[in-house]
Amino acid sequence: MRLLFLGDVVGRAGRAAVVGQLPGLVSRWALDFVVVNGENAAGGFGITEDIAQDLLDAGADVVTTGNHVWDQREALVFIERQPRLLRPLNYPAGTPGRGANLFVARNGARVLVINAMGRVFMEPLDDPFAAIEAALSACPLGEQADAVVIDFHAETTSEKQAVGFFVDGRASLVVGTHTHVPTADHRILPDGTAFMTDVGMCGDYESVIGMDRDEPLNRFLRRIPAGRFQPANGEATLSGVAVEIDETTGLARAVHPVRIGGRLSQIEPPFWA
Amino acid sequence: MRLLFLGDVVGRAGRAAVVGQLPGLVSRWALDFVVVNGENAAGGFGITEDIAQDLLDAGADVVTTGNHVWDQREALVFIERQPRLLRPLNYPAGTPGRGANLFVARNGARVLVINAMGRVFMEPLDDPFAAIEAALSACPLGEQADAVVIDFHAETTSEKQAVGFFVDGRASLVVGTHTHVPTADHRILPDGTAFMTDVGMCGDYESVIGMDRDEPLNRFLRRIPAGRFQPANGEATLSGVAVEIDETTGLARAVHPVRIGGRLSQIEPPFWA
Amino acid sequence: MRLLFLGDVVGRAGRAAVVGQLPGLVSRWALDFVVVNGENAAGGFGITEDIAQDLLDAGADVVTTGNHVWDQREALVFIERQPRLLRPLNYPAGTPGRGANLFVARNGARVLVINAMGRVFMEPLDDPFAAIEAALSACPLGEQADAVVIDFHAETTSEKQAVGFFVDGRASLVVGTHTHVPTADHRILPDGTAFMTDVGMCGDYESVIGMDRDEPLNRFLRRIPAGRFQPANGEATLSGVAVEIDETTGLARAVHPVRIGGRLSQIEPPFWA
């Protein structure tokens, strides 16, 4: 089973890359399932219903999010009628939308997608480890789920790696998101879960985490805002990770980064060539 | 001019990788200058005089550090007699040791090495941007320095990228350290400075940032320490970045990650093959 | 009904004040119930079984704690056999000890004591608001409980005040602890709950939050530890709050700070004179 995960889509440049290239990848690589993190898709901050639909139309099966999920307030409403949009699982009880859901892939496999948020240097939400445990218990890999994908949106490498080991052997893939920079440590953990500390963003890398660099630099140097953060508008790099999942065990057989277009070194999964 | 930068050496496994492999790389690649971050070399926490000497003997011209620099208290003393060990520049006035220094490379080039620390989600030190500016002004690239290397030890990708753009065209290389995970965004910035958000660690990656995973996982799950952090002892990956520097301008001609041994995907600079 | 709450007991000086003065206050004021926060009682860090017993022997009915609860590791064990020692309620499921419990006061009243910890600028624990809600629902004021006391151990004034309003009318008293400085904003909230943002510490105030000032000052000035934190050993001020609780409603009729001995201005509840 062929799964692609794309990191945080940032602004117009990021959306253009996804909309322009994902349909071709779905068919070229015969993808069974695609997850895209869309928390920065609307001008860098949040996501609208139209933009979520654009990402789904381009080939995403599920759109995950993170700390920016509610920046566009309409998300609080339309998330209730859009089961393919997830928000972090560990928001308080009563939060609109869902943090985990079961989907059917193109090959018929049942894929559990979990979106959770870290707490180190982030907002204080409920315990993500306990929340992930509960979601996995309700729908275990090899029983109700044929594959399990976890988007763990977090700041520190340590918390992300801890989640990887916590679910090793119980998930097909754990990816970190949020830092907007791809890491080079993709690998299969000892018990079969594919892991990558951060998949990076789909955005213009000639920037400070996807934003035009003037205002971030101004704030670091002067400590006084001079304007808003604006997404950088150069060509985006589509940044993500490709996983070949064993259909009997639901564990990873191969994992490889994907970087297409823009400023970063280009790379594609050799096993789908 | 050929420069190699290796990220945070973690514990015995990291030291074994550096001591075992760096001498061979220096000769195979005809390296002119080598910088190694050694802040976690002593059992994961700090550095001793003997260990610093081991890293220098293995081929490092300079050993940089970060927030763990003083974990072994002897560092406060021996740093005064070891000019090749740097501590973050932006500690208060009066701190033992130096945060920047000029060295002579094997090819005779004068290399300014600056070690500074970020402040976002880190300890509050003096402004690293102002400190770097002062160090660059005192010894500018193309005047007193033929090459400039900056080790910016910081948590967030945004602060590291801001430093990159801040000195673009005024340094040969800016690398981030501290997260212990290599990023895949190595590139040459518009005005000629090679950049990589984090070079990763020289340590065992089957771990939580180089540490045996039991205690980190215990703390995330139970929030109560059950013991000390211990470095993981599996085979380390030597993780760093290779830069080809133009000897007339001091700017980067090529940049490429290095990952040798251990669990990560293996990669070497094609331009030195 | 007469209730006294004393803030964080710090080290030997703090213990001496409690052991020396609390028995006299219990009899002089005819106290029905006494709660003492003991998280810093053992050398400034945590609490031992012997020290907990000393505080109970001196007249405390319950000893609450906070982020330092496990600093003395024996607390993980003896808390299981000491129901009068509470640890923050919002630790993960499975944590030793209890965060809330029902006690019988000298006047026969059933007193629910809840100890919870804030999350702003603190460790990430479970949601304290949800945890307090659950504890109150299980044992509501006016039903299973004749009085309810909440020790909310937190850094920021905003989170503490939010807890006050959250339970207003459902608790007899909400006090903040942790900053080691008494606030002067004791009052009865609109629906009858007595509130004080922080009750301060029982410790020597010629200090930095109860600790000898040399090492804290050293760390602020030099950013490098030069030794351990040691409790200051001058005469402690007993610092707390006195509440007169209506026995029919369980709400507060009067609230007043208590400060006896040491460096701070001296004050006692006029309504018990």
Add this chain to the structure above:
Amino acid sequence: MRLLFLGDVVGRAGRAAVVGQLPGLVSRWALDFVVVNGENAAGGFGITEDIAQDLLDAGADVVTTGNHVWDQREALVFIERQPRLLRPLNYPAGTPGRGANLFVARNGARVLVINAMGRVFMEPLDDPFAAIEAALSACPLGEQADAVVIDFHAETTSEKQAVGFFVDGRASLVVGTHTHVPTADHRILPDGTAFMTDVGMCGDYESVIGMDRDEPLNRFLRRIPAGRFQPANGEATLSGVAVEIDETTGLARAVHPVRIGGRLSQIEPPFWA
């Protein structure tokens, strides 16, 4: 010499208290010098030129600020023509306005006022201890200054107390601001500096730090903003500290809290009765 310091003025209610009562206090107590922290005077966020003028007209000699100083962007401009408005001293070089200045009191005394900001759980600015040291050295008590007042705007009690001991004997008064809650630990430190960890706010205390409590409670409970923070509009408590300064030494002879109006217990300096 008689000095009054009033804490953070919050919104319309806080301004009404200052404008309504300060003129009377100046004459009734024959005040020589008045400092008011105005960082929240404009709708809770920042200060405008008109509002600064209102506070000065009401009797303030100097208006200090804190982290909210630039929330009203006009402050970046008018601070340059208003030497009686201070911003934190430890902003980067080149920041508009001043962080310390010498003023002449009604009794002819030269008063150095320093406004600095802490770094623990605050924005990373330059070292406040070094900045205060430099300002004191440039204008020492007993030489160029007859009195020295320091408004240290900070979150933690420890950093504020450390500043107190750091300048003990070199300043007339150190007050903390920012938490919006008055502490009850006013005292004269061993070498003669009056100190109070926080003077509290001039605002409506039936609130969460001066703000209408609905939105703060909503955010703590749901973690999703539902609207803006609005200042609470009930009667404000004028909250501050009164200091009697020895005119020969410039050190404190007496210190006492001031709380007039609103919800808190009422208190006035007995030594000026």
